[in-house]
Amino acid sequence: MAPKLSVAIITYNEEANIRRTLESVTWADEIVVIDSGSTDGTLAICREYTDKVVHQDWLGFAKQKNAAIDRTTGDWILSLDADEPIEPLLAREIRDIVASSGAQDGYLIPRRTFFLGKEIRYGGWYPDYNLRLFRRGRGRFEDRMVHEAIRVQGTVGRTGYAILHYAYPDLASYMSSINKYSSLAVSVMAERGIGGFKTTWVNILLRPLFTFLLRYVFRLGFLDGKHGLVLNIYHSYYVFAKYAKAWEFAQTSDVRRVPYGKSDLKS
Numbered sequence: 266m267a268p269k270l271s272v273a274i275i276t277y278n279e280e281a282n283i284r285r286t287l288e289s290v291t292w293a294d295e296i297v298v299i300d301s302g303s304t305d306g307t308l309a310i311c312r313e314y315t316d317k318v319v320h321q322d323w324l325g326f327a328k329q330k331n332a333a334i335d336r337t338t339g340d341w342i343l344s345l346d347a348d349e350p351i352e353p354l355l356a357r358e359i360r361d362i363v364a365s366s367g368a369q370d371g372y373l374i375p376r377r378t379f380f381l382g383k384e385i386r387y388g389g390w391y392p393d394y395n396l397r398l399f400r401r402g403r404g405r406f407e408d409r410m411v412h413e414a415i416r417v418q419g420t421v422g423r424t425g426y427a428i429l430h431y432a433y434p435d436l437a438s439y440m441s442s443i444n445k446y447s448s449l450a451v452s453v454m455a456e457r458g459i460g461g462f463k464t465t466w467v468n469i470l471l472r473p474l475f476t477f478l479l480r481y482v483f484r485l486g487f488l489d490g491k492h493g494l495v496l497n498i499y500h501s502y503y504v505f506a507k508y509a510k511a512w513e514f515a516q517t518s519d520v521r522r523v524p525y526g527k528s529d530l531k532s
Contacts, residue, residue, distance in 0.1 A: 268363050269294040271339030275329045279347035280305040282431060287314040289350035289429075292360070293343070299333040307347075327406040327413040334405070342404070344397050344415065348431045349376070355426035359398060362424075370419025371399035375427040380496045381435065388486030388497055389479075393430075394423065410456075411449040439499055447506035454511050464512040472508060477501040 272293045276283060277300065287310070290296060296315040300308060301323040311318045321332050334342055341363045345351070351359075355374065362368045375392035378385045385391065396404070396415045404417045433439040477497055480486045486493040 268340035269338070270341045270343060270359065270363050271295040271297060271337035272343045272345060273330065273333035273337055274298050274345050274347055275326075275333055276300045276303060276307050276311065276347045277323070278303045278305045279307050280310065281434070282348040283307055284310050285431070286345060286347055286350045287311065289352075289356065290343070290345070292356060293339075295337060295339050297333055297336045299329060299336065301329065325408075325410060327408045327410075330406045330413065331408075337401070340401055342399055342401060344406075345428070346430075349428045350431070351428050352377075352426055355424060355428065358424050358426050362398070368400075369422035370403045371396055371415070371417030371421045373421060373423045374398060375424070376430045377427045378430045378432065380433045380439075380492050383489070383492045385489050385493065385496060387484060387488045388481060388493055389484045390486075390496075392427070395428070396421065397428065398424070410453050411446060433496075436495075436499070443499065443503045443506055447503055447510055450507045451510045451514055455514060464508070464515045468508040469505065469512060473501040473505040476504045 270293045272290045272295065274283075274286065274296070276298055280303075287296065291314065296317065298311045298315060298318045299321045300311070300318060301321060308318060317336065319336060321329065323329065324332060330344060334344065343351075343359065362372065373394040374397050375394050378390045378393065396417060399415060399417050400419070403419050404415045406413045407416050432442065477500075480500065481493065481497040486497045489496070
């Protein structure tokens with residue numbers, strides 16, 4: 266029997282993105298969607314493509330994605346975010362990998378990021394490899410609050426073709442993402458203990474500036490034109506927000522272990 270491929274996706278109010286992603290993987294043997302309480306049209310769209318749409322209260326990014334993986338039945342698993350369709354040539358490449366007797370245990374896949382409709386090629390935004398394809402039983406998301414990543418037991422290769430990442434269709438959505446992920450970063454700092462180093466003026470003032478210079482100048486982000494300028498300014502603001510929130514948290518007498526609630530940090 267030929268090996269089967271399952272696609273695992275988590276969703277929360279992804280009406281604007283999910284159809285494009287599902288369309289790109291209709292050829293897969295199975296699509297599993299774990300939703301954490303969408304109130305828009307996400308569920309109706311998902312049910313057009315698969316009958317394996319399951320509700321799961323929000324557990325955090327890594328646990329939620331592992332819950333989706335646990336629901337799959339295929340020999341291989343492709344884990345995607347709701348805003349990550351795959352290009353047709355990657356679909357063909359994945360089919361070849363799954364059918365190959367000499368395949369690796371997992372594969373890093375490059376991502377092509379789109380910002381305000383334009384593909385970003387410079388500034389360190391590409392190829393942005395992420396491990397997303399792996400054999401059943403060989404990969405799990407590491408249980409961490411932010412920047413979750415799959416760890417594979419075994420050999421790892423790379424694909425030549427890419428995931429398409431449509432994370433930032435407008436500036437409002439990017440600002441919302443900055444607020445969410447900077448809060449997540451501070452939650453991680455709080456669990457480990459926010460020390461004086463993390464709240465120094467060097468971090469608050471100079472790290473954002475260094476981040477901008479690194480990406481926009483030294484990594485040639487300026488070659489992406491105005492899109493590159495705006496994107497890298499916003500990314501530098503994320504660095505500022507992260508350390509400013511750490512400073513804010515360190516100043517308060519509230520000694521909560523995690524400074525931001527789960528309900529604010531869904532996908």
